[in-house]
Amino acid sequence: MSEIIVGGKYKVLKDRYYSETDEWILVKENIAIVGITDYAQKKLRDIVGVELPEIDKEVKANDPVAVVESVKAAADIYSPLSGKVIETNQKLTESPELINKDPYGEGWIFKLEISDRNEIEKLLSPEKYSELIKQREGL
Incomplete structure (x- = not known):
C-alpha cells in the first residue's frame, strides 16, 4: 500500500x-469506511x-457522530460525508487501543452508506492532508 510519511513520523x-x-475515508462503491488518522491517534x-x-x-457531513477518549483528552469524531451509519467496529468497545495500533485497518470506527457522492470532492487528497499536517507541525 502506497503511503506518504510526513515529518518522519505521520503515515x-x-x-x-x-x-x-x-x-480518513475509504470509499468502496456507495460505502465509506471511516476512522481517525495516524496523526490524530498520535496526538491523542x-x-x-x-x-x-x-x-x-442519519448524519450530515461534519456532524459529530462518535467520541474517542484518550488519557490526554476526549475528541469528537465527525462524519466526513452525509449518509446513514450502517456498521460500527464493535471490537473497539473491548479494545479501543486498536485505533493506536492500526488506525487505518482494524482501528476503523464506522461505515456509512453515502447519500451524496458529490461531497467526496470536498474531502482532502492524501497530498493535501499531508500539507495540512506540515502546516500544523511547522514542517
Whole structure:
C-alpha cells in the first residue's frame, strides 16, 4: 500500500480521502469506511475508550457522530460525508487501543452508506492532508 510519511513520523495512506478534522475515508462503491488518522491517534496518545455512533443514524457531513477518549483528552469524531451509519467496529468497545495500533485497518470506527457522492470532492487528497499536517507541525 502506497503511503506518504510526513515529518518522519505521520503515515498518510494514498488510497483514501481525508478530512480537516483528521478522519480518513475509504470509499468502496456507495460505502465509506471511516476512522481517525495516524496523526490524530498520535496526538491523542493512548486511547482508552470509544463511543460509537448508533446504527441506522442519519448524519450530515461534519456532524459529530462518535467520541474517542484518550488519557490526554476526549475528541469528537465527525462524519466526513452525509449518509446513514450502517456498521460500527464493535471490537473497539473491548479494545479501543486498536485505533493506536492500526488506525487505518482494524482501528476503523464506522461505515456509512453515502447519500451524496458529490461531497467526496470536498474531502482532502492524501497530498493535501499531508500539507495540512506540515502546516500544523511547522514542517
